[in-house]
Amino acid sequence: MSDSNVDGGFENGYFTFRDGYLYCEEVNVDALRKSLAASIFPSSPFYLYSKKQIQDNVESYKKALQEFNIDYSLNYAAKANSNLSVLKIMKDLGCSLTTASGMELKLALEVGFEASMIVMNGTGKQLWELEMAITAGALVNIDSDFDAENIIEVARKLGKDAKVLIRVNPDVDPRVHHYVNTGKEGTKFGVSLEDISTVLGLLEIEPLVHLVGIHVHLGSTIDDTSVFRKSTELVLTLFSNIESKGFKSLKYLNIGGGLGIPYGKNMLRTHCYRNDSKASHQRLDKLFEELEASGITTEMFQSCKTHLSQYKSEKTSKQEFLSAMMRILPTSCPVRNPLSHFVKTKDRIQSSVPSPAETIKEIKDVIGDKPIKLMLEPGRSLIGNSTILVTNILGTKHSGNKRYVVCDGAMTELLRPCLYEAYHHAELIEPSTRAGEGKHLFDIVGPVCESGDFLGKDRLLSVPHRGCGLAVFDTGAYCSSMGSNYNFRLKPAEILVDGSSWKLIRQPDKYEDCMKPFYDLDNGVP
Incomplete structure (x- = not known):
């Protein structure tokens, strides 16, 4: 059991408290933090992954898909977290990949994902990115009529067949933050329903470009499974309409949209x-x-x-x-x-996040026994809860009626609170030597020179001592991948835990790494 003076005391997958200390699987997080600072590198903050949590997340989807007897491809979105080790784990677990840039596609191919099941996404794909995708044999999403024209141009230039899906904007509102709402009319994503005929007109006269499926992506952090049912019904109607126009190669139904994870559970x-x-x-x-x-x-x-x-x-x-x-x-x-x-x-x-089985049931009920291959892109729920950001507390301060915990983690490692006003739970990872001073509401802030640099607001914590460790939870998705060197901060290390062992899966930046791209105007050399 946790010490009563410690702020932990909850179960969070493979992150648990034991006698007041946070563990990732069998690794004491505070002991690891102090060991890293004393030996390998003075790196703080750092991301800490649980391999078992990643495995459990993927297996929960695979189990549900198999139980509903669906021919499927489970696609991980590389943009959520493109750490090389994470991608290899996903591949070993049988996932395919959805990419959003040419460099993500290049990385996917080098890791060894099957090219024919990689989906190349993007509102504005450049010609060189399309060349790479078509040459590799990846599936390419058509996002607009000009995107279709570019795909046709590249296929003709290469003299190579291209397999495409039309990404449809279904005008379905998933009721999420407007920055992560991609399926509603008025967003930049997808072909509107009234413009599909224009795209079909381009494809029906081009023998090198083959329409093999329909894609919809509703958004991210979704907690209402009914939107998946609604979009699936719409797409199946489109399937029938498009097939009636002579397109007989439709096979893939790509339902994109990330289930939320319970960021607020704690x-x-x-x-x-x-x-x-x-x-x-x-x-x-x-x-x-x-x-x-x-x-x-x-x-x-x-x-x-x-x-x-x-x-x-x-x-x-x-x-x-x-x-x-x-x-x-x-x-x-x-x-x-x-x-x-x-x-x-x-x-x-009070709101709960739906399970993979609940989500897949909504889709399966609509598909029935139709001979369709379902491509599922469940988003952050494959990786989000697998990771914490571990930081050192530099001190506490007051400003008017506000109390602040100042740590060395910042918006450069965790942009979501600043960008979306998103909630991430935070806890001290060790007993505070100042716990006798009681608990107070603190804003948790970083050292970046921005008023928007906060990791959490109004968090009830024991008064932490200087140098106390703090963990910010559920940072596996869109944290490291959205990180930056703003304020010339060095990107942190990333560490993977597997049982009682751990290994470094990303070196922390060094000053020299960040200086390499620049040229010295005086000497004319890097």
Whole structure:
């Protein structure tokens, strides 16, 4: 069991707490952090992967697909995380690959993925990328009429057959953040339904380009499986319509769209919320203790307590409770922000993420026994929860009513909170020597010179000591791959754990690595 003074205490796949210390499989994360700093390289932060978690994620999809008796290809999106070792694990597990650039395709071919099952995606594919894809025999998605024209041009130049899918924009709203919504009308992705006839007109007179399937991609972080059913129904109707126009080689139904992962699952613990609301009420009572000590008038406090009583007895809704509190409390009151954040969060943490089996059932119910090969692109759910970002805490500070934990991890390693206001859970990985000072709400921020450089806001943590380790969870997807050298920061190491052993799968950047591309104007040489 975890020490009561430690902020951990939850089960998160292969990341678990034992006696107050975080483990990745059988590796003590804090011991590894200190060992790395003392020996191999003074690298912090770093990404830490669980190989078993990756394997479990993939196997859960394969098991569900096999149980529903579907001819399938499970495609991993290289853009989520293109670490060479990760790609090799995916290949060994039987995955195919979806690529979004020529260099991703080149890497896929070098790793040894079967070229005929690689999907080359992209709204704006360059001619050299199309040449590489067609030469290799990969499947190429048509994203527009000009994309179709370019594919035809390249196929003629090479004198080589090209197998293509039309990426359709189905105008299905997956109700996700607008930056990761790719299936709604008005986004840049796919051929609109009214323009499909234009693309078909180009293809029917070109003998070298063969239409073999239809692709839809709805977006990312999806938590409603009904959108998969809706898009599958639409695509199957398109299948029939296109076949009736003389295209008889349709085989692939490519349903793209990333299931979300429960990034917010451990908000349950942070905000002391449970389904029975008992712990939720305890957390609110604690906030009200802080409110009583904050110096507001007795009248204000009694009015707030009345609204709390009504809320706890379910006589008022959370929206009514929050609105009343925000009217009563002065703007400067330090409890306003955590109270608002707490109540707003309750809806988010109640939502569950669908399982692979639930998602595949929606698709299978529509496909039935039709002779179609399903290509599934489930996105971040194959890799997202396999990884944590391990950082060192540099210190704590105050600014007005805000408390900050400042760590050496930053938006350069974890852009999602800044880009999408995304939630990633964070925990201390070891007991804090300052745990006796209690727990407080902290914003977790990095050293990058941007106000948007934060890893998490309003996180309930024990006061950490300087040099304490902190883990940010669920960083396997779109974290390392979206990392940068902004502020001339060096990209960090990546480490893979397998049972009780670990190995380095990406060297941390060195100053010399980052300087190599530049030319010295004085000397004219790199």
